[in-house]
Amino acid sequence: MDSVGLSLSLILLVLQWTHIQAVETYWAYRGSAGQSKWPEYFPDCGGSTQSPVDVETTQSQYVPSLGPVIPLGYSQSGNVPFSLSNNGHTVMVPLPPWMGLGGLPALYTAVQLHLHWGNGAAGASGAAGSEHTLNGQRTAAELHVVHFNSELYPNMTEAMTQRDGLAVLGVLIETGEETNQGFGNILNYLGRVRYAGQRVSIPAFDVQSLLPTDLGRYFRYNGSLTTPPCFESVLWTVFAETVKISEAQLLKLETVLYSSKPGDSDRLILEDNYRTIQPLNLRTVLSSFPTESAKVYAAGEVSAIVIGALCGCVGLAVIIRFIVKTIRFFKHLHNERIVVNRSTSSWDVLPSIRPAPMPRTKEPEKEQKQDVALSTTSDLGKREEPASPGQAQA
Template identity: 70%
Template sequence: MDTLVLFILLILLFIQWTAALAAEEITWTYTGLVGQSEWSDYFPDCGGTAQSPVDVITTQTKYDPSLSPVTPLGYSQHGNQPFTLYNNGHTVVTELPQWMGLGGLPWLFTAVQMHLHWGNGGSNHGGSEHTINGESTEAELHVVHYNSELYPNMSAAMTQKDGLAVLGIFIVTGEETNPAFDNILNYLSRIRHADQKAFIPAFDVQSLLPKDLGRYYRYNGSLTTPPCHQSVIWTLFHERVQISMAQLLKLETILYSSKAEEKDRMLLQENYRMTQPLNHRVMFTSFSAESGKELSSGEVTAIVIGVMCGCVGLAVIIRFIVKTIRFFKLLHLETVVVNSSTSSWDVLHNNRPTPMPRTKESEKEKEKKQDMALNSTSEAEKKEEPLPSPHNEP
């Protein structure tokens, strides 16, 4: 009896072992025979109830004031050792040194690798795995860490509920080039085909992250690729990172999901999983709804320009009002002066003595004046006559 039970157990273990080997050997894809809809047939965890990615519905999130800002540890201390860039046929992976870690979580997490997800530049404009209120961005960066406080390595941690912590960064396109992403994108031509690796110069990984690490969404989920273990503490940053259209074009057109020896080359595109049901999970936020409104760089620029124009307009209006007030003050003063001058003239004019009217002189007065004039003339003549000479006296 004991032998039979042991035999059955051995058979079950053998079946599980062969199934695991078969799963490891299965080449899954995002579309095709072993596409997303078939993942759960070969990888049971992919059909779980706590899968990722998800659509973040901001009106259904819950603010948690205890969520502290995420703290990158050693991200900028890249040292002199080069990084390894790897095309695994599903994405481009940058392996990270073990001294990089992540704080601000219940445990200490050690960095393992980071990778990207993107679209194909088509009309659907998809690319990111997570979405916000049903809207995706052009690409998404994932930085993967394992719980080094509880588990010895990535393999042991990835099957545990609290084993992994992944940072999700939304990537959008704009006019300016992002130099930080060139540390990866400029070397994609060295790993164009699946299974190719290349060494690249080490760089500051924190330069890839948004500046604001204090506002984010937090939920429990899974790996977004097979085997889809539900072991990830997700942190999705609210602030988005911008790259140029030329940089996105490199990401979408340089890499192949096929190997170099394969004749049929297949571009590595649309390597994002569709969003999964949130089910009964709670999406937490580290910021309140009032402070969480999304503002793009264009909106910020418009606000700044609007404020500047408003200030200029207000200054013009104030200047106009001041000038108008001064004008009316001067006009009032001039009116007062003119009225004052007119009033004084009228007063002086009225105080002038009224001129006496001229009357006709009487005849007697005229005769008196004539007699006086004749008398004056005769007296003058008398004075002018010469005195008589003594010789003429008789």
Template identity: 65%
Template sequence: MSEAKTQENGLAVLAILIEAGEEINQGYGSIFNYLGHIRYAGQKVAIPAFDIKLLLPDNLSQYFRYNGSLTTPPCHQSVLWIIFNERVKISHSQLMKLQTVLYSSKEEEAEPMALQDNYRTTQPLNHRTVLSSFIPVSVKIYTAGEIAAIVIGSLCGCIGLAVIICFIVKTIRLTSSWDVLPSIRPAPQPRLQDMAKESKEDVALKTTTNPTKPEEAAPQPET
């Protein structure tokens, strides 16, 4: 182990995601039942043999794989991680035992320190490639044609929406203009009959004047 962890791809880790439920997991019970014998750091206990397949999910064909590191110092970059997609369930009581029974301090220490929240924070990907033995259901793989269709459809939808908005704005403005027009409408013009009557009166007045009366000569300027 000490030699393998310093070599590239020297270690392989099978990782399983655990989910708490109502049913007690008998496979993990083979380990959890002995936690009381190793409560403090440095203690050891012998566990009777059991089938380790009981610790693994039923479907072992779906997994993720990537090159990573150890989760504890000095965190050598020598681990081939294999994370199974299917989760394993344990009971809430088993989870509580795992969280409260163990201590990270030694037995002789006055104030024991619970073995909790000792996980390593998420690290940058560092250009790693995560491989998958299957196509995840939540991931949709699109072809180049489908991507082009989605882009063109989105553009057409945006253009259509813009046209509709412009039409609505113009309609609102036109309606508002018609509402304002009556208040600024000019006064009504005289009717044609009134205009004709006024023209006849002008003609009558002109005919009553003396046509034989000579027009007065305009005074000549003195020389």
């Protein structure tokens, strides 16, 4: 009985250990093994420096010494095909070891890239699926490019457990009108890895085509992996400039993949694979540029703002010129009025006191006097005329 009891105890322990191991290796974003349960089986997931976080742009600390991120070998795809896989949590592309990252405190070697997204329910509150948020706003999706510190550690496995072991680039993705050819190198092959565990070879491509144009504007902080085991070993770089993919590309990402395996009876759509925002606690988010505005703009928005500002300046200049010309016109008109007034008689200036014209009733008398004067003068002339000789002898 003792041996039988011991055997039963051992069997129960083995079954219990197997169950624990199964629980520890399985996790999900929702359900009984969802995010709220992660700290129970992965203690680091309950740490104080977890990721992702909400980046409040106006609260970040500007550090002028933070230079641009320098991709190394990203464009050297080579002749060896890439591999695309569905691991049940995301789609992932392992990267060749000649790719790396400069502009950081150490040299980092590329490991892999993967995506996070929301769901295909248009207009749903949870449709957006980026992990990091800017000023509380979540974008459509997010790309992560993972690297390990190859100056200090020999591989990813050892580096991921160390405080300074990893560096991850975070690229926020929005939707636009045009198809993104860079992301098309991945999204066009999703139909070949629909189920968890499937893998397919895809043509090698320029990985830098997935990054934003401006690699000098970003936010940086110390955080963690956003999936179990949630090791707090990541130096995060989240770019301020977003990239855009088309609505059709986003819909494909949100609806084509399954988190279940081909033989599973229930096919579960792989969606909403983003972790909720974690407390920042005492951490400070650094920025490589002054963040005077609370909004982070995409490249197209920056161009629109610049063009709008230029148009506004031109319009303001036209308005000022019009006002100046109008003031000069009225000033000139005022001066002309003053000159005219000075050259006008006092009667024209004060017509109300002009005297009334004199009546002309005595004009006939004046004419009569003139006639009398003329007649008198004529008579005098006659009187002074000398007498003729005949008139004098008689």
